[in-house]
Structure formats: C-alpha cells, structure tokens
Amino acid sequence: MKKKYLIIFVFIGVALFIFLNTFFKSREEYRNSYNFVITKIEISPTKTLIFYNNKEEITLWNYIITDYEKVEIGDLLCKKECSKYLYIYRKNNRGVYNLHLKINPTGLFPFEWFCN
Numbered sequence: 001m002k003k004k005y006l007i008i009f010v011f012i013g014v015a016l017f018i019f020l021n022t023f024f025k026s027r028e029e030y031r032n033s034y035n036f037v038i039t040k041i042e043i044s045p046t047k048t049l050i051f052y053n054n055k056e057e058i059t060l061w062n063y064i065i066t067d068y069e070k071v072e073i074g075d076l077l078c079k080k081e082c083s084k085y086l087y088i089y090r091k092n093n094r095g096v097y098n099l100h101l102k103i104n105p106t107g108l109f110p111f112e113w114f115c116n
Helices: 002-031
Strands: 034-037 040-043 049-053 056-058 076-079 086-091 097-103
Touching: none
Parallel strands: none
Antiparallel strands: 034 076, 040 049, 049 056, 076 086, 086 097
C-alpha cells in the first residue's frame, strides 16, 4: 500500500514540476525582448530550431519554429517585451531587413496572463 502512494506522490511531484517550470519559462519569455542576428542554428530531433546569439543559446518556449520555415543564419530575430508576436527578418540584396516570418505564440499558457 505504501508503495502505491509513493508512486502516486512521485508522479504528482514530477507533473507539478513540469507544469511550474513551463509556467515560469513562458512568463520569462513573454516579458523578455529579443533583437539579435542569428549566428548559429541547431535542429532538434523534433525539427524545431534552437537559435544562438553569438554563444548564447536561445530556446523558445512559446514559439515553434521548424526547419521547414527556412530560417537562416544571418536572419534577425525580434520580439518586443510583452509583445504577442515574434518576428524574423531577412536581409535583401540592398542590405535592408524585410519581414520573413511572423510567429504566433503556441505556448500552454495564454499571453494575457503575463502581459496586460
């Protein structure tokens, strides 16, 4: 009987940790601003992209950008603080950045919970 309760307790603890971790990471991302040129891109096993700003890894929690969206090194990633959308710009032949992607949040928690 004790073993059953221990397994249930561990399961609830792990689920609660994942839920709270996602909540805090989502809140942090919505409240942060990003404005950098992508210097490196890694593709995860699920085909989502992990971006680098020089040596700093930027993992997105609320925005899904896949390999199929053709984001490249040298593109500009922008998101204002408490902005709902994330933008990726690409430099044209004249050296001017033009909008390449506008990404809606797909996070577990609504944007409105963190920014008014």
